[in-house]
Amino acid sequence: MHMAERFDEDSLRAVGVRIDAEHPEGIIFDPHQPQLRVTDLAAVRGDGIFETMLVKEGHVRKFSAHLERLQRSSKITGIGIPPAESWRAAVARGLDEFRTRSGLPEELSVRLTASRGVDGEPASEDVNFSGTYWALLTPVPQSVQASRGNPISVALLDRGYDATAAERAPWLLLGAKTLSYAVNMAALRWASEHGHDDVIFTSSDGQVLEGPISTVLIGSRGEDGRVHLHTPSPEVGILPGTTQATIYRAAEAAGWTTSSGPVTVEELRGAQFLWLTGSVKLVSPITRVDEQEFTADPEITDQLLQFLTQEG
Template sequence: MAERFGEHSLKAVGVRIDAEHPEGFIFDPHQPQLRVTDLGSVRGDGIFETMLVLDGKLRKLQPHLDRLARSAEITEIGIPPEESWRAAIDRGLEEFKTRGGGGDNISVRLTATRGVDGEPASEDPRWAGTYWVLLTPVPEKVMANRLKPISVTLLDRGYDSKASERAPWLLLSAKTLSYAVNMAAYRWAAQHGFDDVIFYTSDGQVLEAPTSTVLLLTKTADGTPKLTTPTLKTGILPGTSQGSIFAAAERAGWELGYGPITPEDLKAADHLWLASSLRLVSPIERIDDTEFATDEDYTAQLLDFLKEDLASSYPQEG
């Protein structure tokens, strides 16, 4: 069993939420749970969020709940009220610790699907889908690679910077279960000797990485650090990690910028990072054939900013 699942997955705890159990009930995630006609599995028709327990604290809970609600609105998927998610998370964390899973470096994933194909929708749209919380230890490989410099390749995402505005049915700014393209990009990167990917639009604007947000550091004329991230107007996800870092950086007197950013801007930056909930911040040492100097002090500062956890909701521009 251990060889099949890995030690981290054996410690997994699942909490299901439904109308009869609005505060959630514990289930075994290693046993069958989803109907084969659930639209989350057969069409990827669902949304999710992943957050981290670090240093004994669940990080960025409110920004993740806000972004889940935003994705639900964009996709028109009904989700339980916020208090149900909070109660289910608390129940899962308590169970996780009871089973000896520890209280640190825990991945907490919230998932909502549109529900089972062909079944009549609930009269209350908040309970029409399938909902659960999954808690697992963060894989050792992810923790071992935190803060390590990475190489990145730029890949064309296949749409222009106005696509989100012109075609809202593409759901570009929702965090959906449909990650096939993102995973294909990772495979392409690995096959060509890169650790990660940064997407750009067909008209030359930088977007995001498949599972993280792009951060650039430059310095103003008086030497003040300035952090810049791509604009949300292109349809990228509002980054919760980026939001926390920006909130703390602003309090520390740094300048902030919100794009638009071009690949040439990336290559002209002093330093670059990818930021995400589980991997935290990853300094970039190479983009395609362009090498960058990494700075341990700035990376440590960004990590400190992230741990301050100041953002109370998903970040807005400007």
């Protein structure tokens, strides 16, 4: 079969950059050719960590925040990772490859992956290069760009552990962005089969957690017109969202108020406005949670999207 028949146009244009001890600034590879050993723990056990970032007009958004979270995941999982300069150089190399090959698309998603590597065979004596590392740059499909800000319906799904699990059971790796996303993807399929676009996970003791690939944001507009934003805090075993953090900084500068802390399912159901936020989808207003309708405020949603263009 011809390549063009197997891959859609966006993935066909993808560029890969591998990082290893011999190529700390990255070396280009063809992501449509085999690259990973079948014994790599990323493939065998999903034992790796990753970040997904947005590149708009050649600028990587929130690069430092993503590298900091990758470092946090590295610490939690004990997977050594190359220094920040390596990742930055590798991504720059990938962007250059696009420029010389087909021109830079308006938007790219960049996925940084660090695998623990092949069991018992470290790729290098240097712990920061002992695993398998790569960046994958893929054009963001037009459909994803066009869907930003569109209202969505979400299912509330039980994640199966209580809100203290992160503290009680560190081996669950809650709060690390690991490759083990099979459960997250299964939840999204379940939601889709039941007529929803997305998911909000809840803990077994009734706390609101996060989406499978997004952060939950709750909003209210006071009588004076001021907007207040609230989000569940990472202590409940969720990822600290870089999109939410960027929104908070810009919102505070604009005179809005913000907070983070526990959110019960009842509080979620009583909220005025709800959104899911993430690095590539950016902001999606929620207009249905299970069977309950919510109103969207297009003005606030536009403002949230605007906040994300301002920095980082």
